[in-house]
Amino acid sequence: MYAIVTTGGKQYKVAKGDIFDVEKLDAQPGDKVKLDVLMLNDGKKTVVDAATLAKKKxxxxxxxxxxxxxxLVFKLKKRKRYHRTKGHRQNLTKLQVTSMPTTRTAAKSASTEEAAE
Structure with missing residues (x-):
């Protein structure tokens, strides 16, 4: 079972227990963070309905x-005696997935919404 989540303008494929790095988040070590879900898959069923997944985190x-x-960023203009070297280190946050919604709960909420219409 895995999910596609989004944070920092990027998408990540995660499963329960995975450890991954994302763009810096305003949170201290030990805090819990909830990420938006774009897709859920349990090996048999895939849920991609945006209305259903809007409530899932x-x-x-x-x-x-x-x-x-x-x-390292190196700039060079040949034959002009111009060259510059700059470095950059991105601030990152290391996350571990603790809980994920299931496709059954996502499918149930989708079917109840369809029945209500």
């Missing part, structure tokens, strides 16, 4: 705040 625990590896 993946809960993650913040493990660490850290800086990523250094990325």
């Amino acid at each position: 993946v809960t993650c625990e913040v493990l660490d705040q850290f800086k990523g590896e250094k990325v």
Whole structure:
């Protein structure tokens, strides 16, 4: 079972217990963070209905705040004697997935919405 979640303008494929790095979030280590779900899959059934998944969240625990590896940016204009080297280290947050919604609960809420219409 896995889910596609979004944070920081990027999408991540996660499963329960996974540890992954995302763009920096305003949270301290030990805090719980809820991420928006774009898709749920349990191996047999896939749920992609935006209205159903709007209520579903993946809960993650913040493990660490850290800086990523250094990325070097080198600028050069040949024959002009111009060259610059700069470095950048992105602030990141390490998350661990603690709980995920199931496709059954997502499917039940979708079927009750269809029945109500």
